Amino acid sequence: MRILSTWNSILLELYILWPCIMSMSFFNLPAQELKLENHVRVKRGWSWEPLHVTEEQEVKKPMYVGQLKTDSDGHDGAIRYVLFGDGAGTIFVMNEYSGKISVLKKLDREEKPFYTLRAQAINRFTGVPVEAESEFVIKVLDINDNEPKFNNEPYIADVSEMSSKGTYVTQVIATDKDDPTHGNNARLVYSILQGQPQFSIEIKSGIIRVDSQIDRETKAQYQVIVQVKDMIGDIGALSATTTVVINVLDVNDNAPKFQQKTYEMSIIESVTIGEIVGTILADDIDIGKNAEIIYSIEERGDYNMFNINTDSLTQEGIITLNKLVDFESRSRRYNIQVRAENKYNPELFDTATIRVYVVDVDEPPVFLEREYVMEILESSAVGSHVGSVTAKDPDDTDTIIRYSILKNKHYRLFDIHPSNGSIFTLKSLDREVDLWHNLTVTATEAKTPAYVSYVHVYIRVMDVNDNAPQFQSISDIYVCEKARLGQPVHTVTAIDKDEPNLSHPFSFTQPQDEYTNANFTITDNRDNTATILTAQDGYSSQDNLLFYLTVIISDNGTPSLSSTSTLTIKVCDCGIDNNTEFCGKGGFFFKFVNSGAIVGISIFILLVLVLALLVHVRCRKNQNRISEKGEDLKENIVTYDDEGGGEEDTEAFDITGLRQQTVMRERKPKRTIRTDIQSMYRLSLGLGPDVAIFKEFLSEKLEEANTDTSVLPLDYLHCYAFEGTGSPSGSLSSLSFTETNVSETDLYY
Incomplete structure (x- = not known):
């Protein structure tokens, strides 16, 4: 490839320079010189080296590119070189004395891959061209400066x-x-x-x-x-x-699947042939034509009682009645088996059983399922959807059904949409408080509220890892004074309120700062238990009776939860057998109590008991004395409840006890009394009032009471506790009056 690229460059330069070669003076030689061309080698007028510039080079001052010169140049300064063409003067410059070419600025091959220029050599003194004008190319060499x-x-x-x-x-x-x-x-x-x-x-x-x-x-x-x-x-x-x-x-590679394996429907006995009994739906996870389904009834059971058609828009199977039904005369339930197969591949199919119940007219709505079991995570937010219940009215398919939840201890946690039967949460749920919530949902016909049906909804709260593990109830932990390094002390067990598959197994660790200076260590047994081990040889109850061990318990949930607990380890003298059972039965208590202290405590308890007995006997004696006086006083008061008969009545008992008690009387309305009678209450207490004056006072009060018709008459027995001592006036009670002295007014009262 590199050789081919080199030949391409040579051919390109020859192609560009060919006009220059043709116009050189070699072809304009005089005739006499042409005659000698077979004998003398003629030199080319112009000569130059390959000219090229690498792109993206920073040019701070003119940078040398190459040199053009003529063979006629005697290096005496008589030849002046002139540059013309693409970029001359702006991009490229030529030294007029040496013919050296320089570039003035950075070039970009992707903008222009080469530049075509012309050069001319002129006699500086005569201005006559020494060589014919020559054309040449400066190529811009590429670098990897463009990403694909x-x-x-x-x-x-x-x-x-x-x-x-x-x-x-x-x-x-x-x-x-x-x-x-x-x-x-x-x-x-x-x-x-x-x-x-x-x-x-x-x-x-x-x-x-x-x-x-x-x-x-x-x-x-x-x-x-x-x-x-x-x-x-x-x-x-x-x-x-x-x-x-x-x-x-999509490729047609999936069979349709029914949403339920068993469907329950109901019809009333008055429906006519061709009426819709219900609809079923099988899902095909393919799309487009590959998901088109054809429904049919297999020839078994009561297949001739019903027909099924496919809705091309909804892909539902619409079941219609083929024969009349009679609630009173025949079976009230029909069983058919339906088949849903792929329209273009009959080998892809599914089947389901439909139970059709015939009901009498005026029946309440019927739920599609006998009971509903739903699940929801305990971490679900308030308002989360739990599930839905659906009821249909067997009497009229157009009847609007209203749903509600009967009140029980769980109804405040959930609510139901009255129109579509969607159940959602009203409060946060906690599986550790209630794992199951039982609801009773009602379906009522909007037109006939008296027709109500019920269904049980069982909602299971699914567990999430929201409880940190804790130690199970721990008994007292003892370590023997003679324990050795690494000896097991006690095995502890952790529990977690969450389900085991979310939290188990637990891990037991110690804080890093306590692990280095611990008197005890803990070893995880990998079965939700851990063993406490001694970290030294021997312990002294005199130096340190109690030790504390901090343990971090982490569960295996996502995210992992942990708790920190501190265990108290007591040092005990376990005796010769080095058995901690002695510590648990009282050895720890008697560690602090010697025989002398036990004797002292026993004597103190005995003295307290003797003192309590003496106080009890003394109190019983005082109580008996008080009760005897109380019996006399109570007997006289109860027995003698009238006004008495003066001295004759008072001789039967000692009235001294009554005089020692202060009698508080109710405040009476102010009345006009005689000023010459002073403190009749004091006189009645035995001060010896004047008999004539006292008798006159009582007579006046008695007459006033008998003649006052505005209020009920009051028995003076209720107004005066007693009459006093030494009264010669006799009885003042109205009961002692004879019939001749009783007026009509007295009889009235």
């Missing part, structure tokens, strides 16, 4: 799924502005950066082919990133990338 560019972007291609390896997909083409004849500057290679192993590319041509089997149902579109480099990918090569979008075309 992809043509015809963007690239979009199609390929059928299941295509075999090596199947042609498309071709990408890139070009480079650098000189393809000069080195490897424009020699390109292709590679794939993204899109393997499904596709590969030919390194020189850029043809993309299938390299492994592809499935449209797995991925319908690929974005393949292709890179191109010049200089055959050598060091210093320039590169470019492009994205090829490859669409995977």
Whole structure:
């Protein structure tokens, strides 16, 4: 290739310089000189070296390119060289004395690959041309200064799924502005950066082919990133990338699948032939014509009772009634088996069973399923969709169904869309609080609210790793004073409220700062337990009775959760057998209590008991004394509840106890009283009032009470506790009056 490139350059220069050669003085020689041409070698008038400039060179001052000169130049300054043509004076200059050519500025081969110039040699003194005008070329040499560019972007291609390896997909083409004849500057290679192993590319041509089997149902579109480099990918090569979008075309390779294996439908006995019983739908994950389905009823069961047709728009199977049904006279349930097969490939099919129930008129809506089981993650946000329930009205397919949730302990956590039966959350859920939520959903006819149907919805809360592991209940941990280095002390177990498949196994570690100076270490047993080991020989309860071990427990969830706990390890004298069971049964307590302390504590407890017994006996005696007085007082008060008979009544008991008690009387309305009667209450307490005055006072009050008709009469027994001592007036009670002294007013009351 390099030899061919050199010959091309020589031929190009000969082609350019051929007119100059033809116009040289060799062909204008006089006739006498032509006669000697077979005998004398004639020299060429002009001579020059190859002229070329490398592109993108920075030119701060004129840079030498080459030299033109004539054989007639005697180097005496008589010849003046003149430069004409493309770029003369602006890009190239020539020294008029030496014929040396220089370039003035940086050149770009991609803008202009060569410059055609002319030169002339003139006698400086006579102005006569010494040589004929000559034309020459200055070539701009290429460098790798242009990165390759992809043509015809963007690239979009199609390929059928299941295509075999090596199947042609498309071709990408890139070009480079650098000189393809000069080195490897424009020699390109292709590679794939993204899109393997499904596709590969030919390194020189850029043809993309299938390299492994592809499935449209797995991925319908690929974005393949292709890179191109010049200089055959050598060091210093320039590169470019492009994205090829490859669409995977569908192939009819999937069978239709029913959404349910068993469908339940219902019809009322009054429906006519041809009426729609229900619809079923089988899904085909292929697209376009490859997803077209034909439904049919297999010849088994009650196949002659119904027909099925395919809706070309929705691809549903519409089941219609073929014969009349009677709720009272025949079976109330019909079983048929339907088949959904691919329209263009009958070998691709699926089957389902349909149960048609005949119901009497005026029936409530019927749910499509007898019960619903739904699942939702406990981390789902409030308002997340849980699932849907669907009910149909067997009486009228156009009846609007309204859904609601019956109130129970879980109904406040969920709500349901009244029109479409979609269930969504109202509050955050926690699997560790409630794993299952049981709801009862009702479906009611909008036109006839009395017709209501019910269905149970069981919602399972799926676990997420949201609980950190914790230690299980830990008993007291003891270490013997004579324990050796590396000896097991205790085995601890961790638990996690999350499900085991999310959190197990646990890992047990110590903080780094405590691990280096630890008195104990912990070893992970890889079965959610860990063993505490001693980290030294021997322990002293006198120096340090308690040790603390910090343990970090981490689960295996995503993300991993951890908790930090501190274990307390007690040092114990385990005796000769070096057994910690002694510590657990009281050895730890008696470690601090010697025999003398036990005797002292026993004596103190005995003294406290004796003192409590003495206090109890003393209190019982005082209580008996008080009760005896209380019995006398209570007996007299209860027995004598009238006004009494004066001295005769007071002789039966000691009234001294009553005098020692202060009787608080209610405040009475102010009345006009006689001023000469002073402190009748004090007189009644035994101060010895004047008998005549006191008798007159009582008579006045009695008459006032008997004649007052505005209020109910009051028995003076309720107003006066007693009459006092030494009263000669006798009884003042109205009960002692005779019939002759009772007026009509008294009888009224």
